[in-house]
Amino acid sequence: MQARLTPTAALLLSIPPLMWAGNAVVGRLISEMVSPMTLNLLRWALAFAILLPLAGNVLRRDSLLWPNWRRFAMLGLLSVGAYNALLYLALNTSAPINVTLVGSSTPIWMLLIGRLFYGVKVSRRQLVGAAMSIIGVLLVLSRGELQVLQQVRLVPGDVYVLMASAAWATYSWMLARPTTEPASLRQNWSAFLLGQIAFGLVWSALSSGGEWALGKGHFQWSWPLGAALVFIAVGPAVIAYRAWGAGVGRAGPAAAGFFINLTPLFTALLSTVFLGETPQTYHVLAFIMIAGGIVVSSRR
Structure with a gap:
């Protein structure tokens, strides 16, 4: 089936940025309570426990998972082991505006990796869409004021975000280009995700x-930390990954990559809800640019 952006695919691909915006907000709030790599481990251990009753059979010795363990080990490394850990690490070493700014490079990575390793040509529409999407991100980051962007200074920690973006782009292309795993395993979303998490752990x-x-690990238990762990395990992990995998399968990784740039916009909206900040005109303009970039890039 040829990948294309349908309303269903657009809805599925909008869920992960919303979840990941909440993940970034929560990750910053609890950064003093738990170190980034430990936070990543606890998050996915909880996600593993949630999925185990649904798909525990995939871990049996006679399961279809084990003949394809190399592929699942790579998927687990790129997503669970690399992407998320690097983002949590970045939130501890870089300013939030830097993390979001550098993270907006993900659509470029999607197009580049698709061209270099999968032979997928990059169209002019996709380049225009990427430019529109990034302009939308810059509007959110700058709050509509150019001088704010002029004050941004990249630091070594921003390299973590670049690495995370490249890992996620590679992961998405691997999802869209299945190789050896049977269709029965791939179509069982909970088993497919649990297999990735098992290796990612x-x-x-x-x-x-x-x-x-x-000597850089720390953990300070509290009930707010426990609630935060439950949220990031259920929402940004299980729900977001399920929606992303289904959305990439329908729209393709190149078009899907543009949806990640909805994350800073959703972060601004969450700040409005939870911090009482008033929406501004630039939020509307940013949404128009990001959504326009998605539409332009996905048209044939």
């Missing part, structure tokens, strides 16, 4: 162990 545990070995 290994990578996350190694990262967390290294964090504590270097």
Whole structure:
């Protein structure tokens, strides 16, 4: 089936940016309570526990997962072990405006990786759409004032976000280009995700162990931390990954990549709801540019 952007695909691809905007807000709020690699490990351990009753059979020795373990190990590394850990690490080392700004490079990574490794040509419409989408992100970040962007200074921690964006783009292309796993495994979303998490937890545990070995790990239990962990395990992990996988399958990774730039806009809207900030004209303009970039890039 040829990938195309339908209303259903657009809805599915809008859910992850909303969840990830909440993830960024919560991640910043609890950064003093738990170190980034440990937070990533706890998040996915909870997600694993949630999915285990639904798809625990996929971990049995005779499961279809194990003949394809190399592919699932790579999917788990790129998403659970790399992308999320790098973002949490970036939230501890870079200013939020830097993290969002550098993260807006994801659509470019999508187009670049698709061209280099999958032979997918980049159209002029996609380039125009990428430019429109990034302009929308810049409107949110600058609050409609050019001098705000002129004050932005990139720091070494921003490299983490670039690495995370590249990892996510590669992960998305791997989802859209299945190789060896049977259709029955791929169509069972909970089993497919649980297989990725199982391998991703290994990578996350190694990262967390290294964090504590270097003396940089910390964990301070509290009920707000517990509530935050439940949220990021259910929403940004299970729900968002399910929606992203289904959306990429329908629209293709190149078009899907533009939806990630909705994240800073949703972050601004969440700030309006939870922090009482009033929406501004530039929020509307940003939405028009980001949505316009999605439409332009996905037209044939």
